[in-house]
Amino acid sequence: MDNTVIRIQDAVVSYREDVALQGLSLEVKKGEFIGVIGPNGAGKTTLLTVINGLGKLVHGQAWVLGSPVNGRNSRSLRKRIGYVAQVENIDPRLPINVRETVMVGRYGRLGLFRRPTRAQWEAVDKVLEMVGMAHLSHRPIGHLSGGEYQRAAIARALIQQPEILLLDEPTASIDLQAQGEILSLIQLIHSEYHMTTLFVTHDLRQLPSICHRLILMKEGRIWKQGRPESTLRDDILSQLYGAPVSIGSKSISAY
């Protein structure tokens, strides 16, 4: 049985005169954990937006969860795809707390004219417990640190009960300790739920050790892909980043 959940063929995406993806093709199997790395501007985030239907293809096709991605069904597909972006600047006065922010993840599936039930609020509390944020559930969202905000964002993606999880540089702009905690949380979630996951980063040190496959992107194309042990080599990474890269035994650093 074909268990492909994402199939992209010859995708081209452009923002005015800039071509973000240039004929990219990719297949992802159910339950895979894929790391997507590459320098800034390689098209990593654009690849994620093609999957959740927010990126408009000027050429090529994409099928996600068995359906072609197009203007008609992209919103219903997004209800089945969790998305965690990097930490954003939030107004500290914003009138919404952590618990309400997490519940927003459920609103798409809930649909119009329906209010969250008590059971759904209890599910939010349970997820907040899981990500270690239960004690901050009534805090205004704008009062969280970067690491806490990302935990809330992951909780929001989980409450959506997604079949695919897209993580777009979730550890960028947060301190080292919080980065480690977020990575551990992501690995725990994958081992528990086995969701198909794409993890984008430009920082090799942030690559989770559980990646089944690595996609190396450069200039809007998949430059190379394979298992981490065959792709995480000094010579390959140095070519990818256009600068000397050394891989330590415990951590990887790109310069």
Place this chain on the structure above:
Amino acid sequence: MDLSILQYQFMQNAILAALCGGITCSIIGVFVVTMHLSFIGVCIAHAAFAGALLGVWLGFNPLIGALLFSLASAAIIGPMADRGELNPDTSIGIVFSLMLGLAFLFMGLMPGARTEALSLFWGSILTVSQENLIFLTIVTAVVIGLVAAFYKEIQAVICHRQVALAVGIPATLIFYGLLFSTGVAITASLQSIGGLLIYSLILNPAAAAYQLTYNLKRMLCIAVAFGVISCWAGLAASYLFDIPSGASIVITSSIIFGLATAFSPKRKVKGWQQAQVAG
């Protein structure tokens, strides 16, 4: 105090117009303030004003002109702010100055006395027409109904618009719905409050409520209370001291905003952030 004035139809109309205008403008204001779209709101308000003046000049109902212009400006400004094709400040500034220019052009082209046009400048809640009052009451009921029906979607869009889009909420539809509601609310309140002053009634009560709570439902209730108090206090001042009603309403709402800011518990947050940066 002589309350016999309350028996008169014109005063009952004015009280009802103040109630409806205060509720509608404050609710819309909460969305505009939370989304940080204050300048877009100012622009829509001036477009409504220009449209109303066109109606006065060409002899059709000013409400229709105001409605068409405010909806058209929302349709133009929304994509500008949304797609970032131009710097939003620049593009909205151009539309804003165009609307102001058109307003003055229509004023200049009007023959004879411009009494009706000038009343659209300052507003005249004491002479609000029956037709306008019915329109304002309907708009108020519709705005309250829409907020009740789409509360969770509105909350998601005004607080986390990109997230709302990513989880499958019709975020773009809700966003444009809010912009068009702003246009309609401004149109409905134009005759009572006045084209140059209405935006203060949208901004001030909501901005004051924004200083006082982290809960959106509470913020809506506080803003509505401030809006209605501003309108009724302004109306009383207008009657008692024979001063323009729009101006007295706006000054009252500005005083409320000043007090809310002075006693805002959120000022501690600002202090805490500055300490973090300094540290």
